């Protein structure tokens with residue numbers, strides 16, 4: 643039933659869209675000319691939640707300004723595999739179905755993440771071999787189910803510690819499957835879908851050189867041993883003034899020089915990191931615009947084959963996880979304001995490609 647409701651919503655949207663297109667206007671409702679969907683030479687995406695896809699304004703914005711979506715939560719192991727007896731595909735089936743109607747790419751986030759382990763898995767009483775078999779079945783079932791619908795996966799997210807030599811986190815996966823769990827999961831994902839793009843994803847890789855080196859050592863080892871990997875995701879939870887432009891460029895080029903694709907996978911830009919401002923002033927907006935312009939201008943000049951895309955970690959400012967995480971409601975880190983209006987930075991992005 644839910645799906646039919648969507649079909650009606652999208653039919654209305656399509657008629658609206660066709661009307662706008664026939665009248666020669668761009669994406670009328672957002673005044674962006676031409677659009678964030680059609681102008682950039684690489685996919686621009688947004689993290690969404692299933693409930694957003696019940697909202698006409700989100701659907702309208704995604705139809706006009708998105709080339710890709712990532713599920714902020716629902717494609718993780720804990721919501722999907724919360725019941726040990728069966729994987730629940732219902733929500734994700736709806737997300738990929740609606741994405742297909744919107745004609746946007748779906749990036750799968752994330753097959754294995756130590757912060758998204760279902761409760762029962764942490765207290766699993768079977769043998770390590772039985773645990774590994776569960777994980778293998780999960781990875782192969784999920785990736786093969788969405789073959790042709792999900793273009794790419796964060797196969798493993800945040801496997802390395804931040805400090806003290808950046809060892810592998812002592813996750814339940816490492817404990818029960820061994821230090822080579824990461825390559826096992828990448829191999830399984832490739833076996834399930836020969837075409838899906840396989841990413842390793844992590845945060846602060848442009849700011850923490852030793853952590854980046856740990857990730858690149860993994861990538862180099864995979865490449866040397868023929869273990870499938872297509873790219874690295876830099877989450878890019880950044881501020882207007884951190885990390886430095888040089889660090890972002892150096893770190894990115896280390897990935898590109900290996901022939902891997904780079905995905906800025908969770909972009910948000912804190913413009914009020916010190917919490918000094920209680921409103922989104924022209925000064926904060928300029929910070930946002932300047933940083934956005936740097937990121938997109940640098941990224942667009944990378945080798946085309948390296949450009950997987952840039953995904954904002956949310957559509958509009960009040961979607962952002964940052965307000966709760968930093969306990970600062972005065973943060974405006976995304977491309978659209980809370981009323982779905984594009985910030986000036988959106989047109990600046992488009993103009994980079996005109």
Ligand code: G3I
Nearest residue numbers: 691714715718751752757758799845877908955962963967
């Ligand atoms: O949808 C359920 C709702 O049904 C339930 O009643 C409610 C209470 O438990 O939870 C809701 O799910 C929440 C979900 O966000 C959707 O809002 C989860 O509790 C909450 O834990 C989840 O937080 C997400 C977090 O990852 C953990 O999965 C954030 O939205 C999301 O922004 C954040 O994203 C992570 C990336 O995956 C990895 N990189 C870091 C980034 C920020 O932490």
